[in-house]
Amino acid sequence: MLDVIKxxxxxxxxxxxxxxxxxxxxxxxxxxQAPSSKNSQPWEFVIVDDKEILSQLxxxxxxxxxxxxxxxCIAVLGNKNRFLKAGKWMQDLGASTENLLLEATNQGLASxxxxxxxxxxxxxxxxxxLDLPGNLVxxxxxxxxYTNEENEYIDRFDKKKVHRNRFKNT
Numbered sequence: 389m390l391d392v393i394k395x396x397x398x399x400x401x402x403x404x405x406x407x408x409x410x411x412x413x414x415x416x417x418x419x420x421q422a423p424s425s426k427n428s429q430p431w432e433f434v435i436v437d438d439k440e441i442l443s444q445l446x447x448x449x450x451x452x453x454x455x456x457x458x459x460x461c462i463a464v465l466g467n468k469n470r471f472l473k474a475g476k477w478m479q480d481l482g483a484s485t486e487n488l489l490l491e492a493t494n495q496g497l498a499s500x501x502x503x504x505x506x507x508x509x510x511x512x513x514x515x516x517x518l519d520l521p522g523n524l525v526x527x528x529x530x531x532x533x534y535t536n537e538e539n540e541y542i543d544r545f546d547k548k549k550v551h552r553n554r555f556k557n558t
Contacts, residue, residue, distance in 0.1 A: 392494045394541050399498035400454035402533035406437075407460050411495040415462070415532070418491035422483035425476035431484050434463040434518050441517065445529055448513040452502045458531035462488065463518055466505070466525040478505070481527045488530055498535035504528055 416433055424430065436442055437460045445463075446456035455461050464485050471477045485501060492499040504510050504526040514526035 392490050395539055396490055396493040397498075397539050398500040399535050399537050399539065400500050400531070401535055401537050402454075402458045402498060402531070403536055405459065405534045407497060407532060407534070411497065412460065412462075412532075414495060415488055415491045415497075418494075419464075419484045419488035422480065422487045424480035424483070426472050428470045428472045428477070428480065430467050430470035430472075430477040430480055432465040432467050432524055434465065434520075436461045436463065436518070444517045445514070448504070448517065448529075449502070449507070449510045452529060454500060455502065455529060455531045457533075459533040460531075462530045462532065463514065463526055464488070464528040464530065465520065466527050468523045468525060478527070485528050485530065492530075492532050496534075497532050498537065498539075499530055499532045502529040502531070 412435060416435075419433065420429065420431065422431075436445065442458065442461055443456050445461055446452050446454070464481055466477045466481055489499050489501060504514050505528070511526050514520070514529070515524075518526070520526065
């Protein structure tokens, strides 16, 4: 198993250190390598490093407070102009977001996924904060930065959740 998969964790504490631009680009390259339905690639991204905007994003919902302390936050957005089938874009953005998180870990950074979609109240707050056009739907906010927090592998494999051929409640 790849170490980056084993070591990825949601980390919400960051130190005061900027994230290098080359690392941000590598993270976004990985996000855009995700599979997408009919290769629609419905994603767009906004990199936020302005402290005032980070503070505003930290207030869009109760589980977003940590965004204020992060040096950057990447807003993962769905572009409605590229939605080919209803619902498929959410799967595409989920795959893109996971790639983004894994590459952040690969780059030696901490990150945390804060869900936005489908909560309309949160979606609208993010749209207003980022001044998004109508065709862009906020899907997730990913805080990224350096941390002093220790990250320890936790084995989450549970054989009881694995079934073969048919579901068998054991």
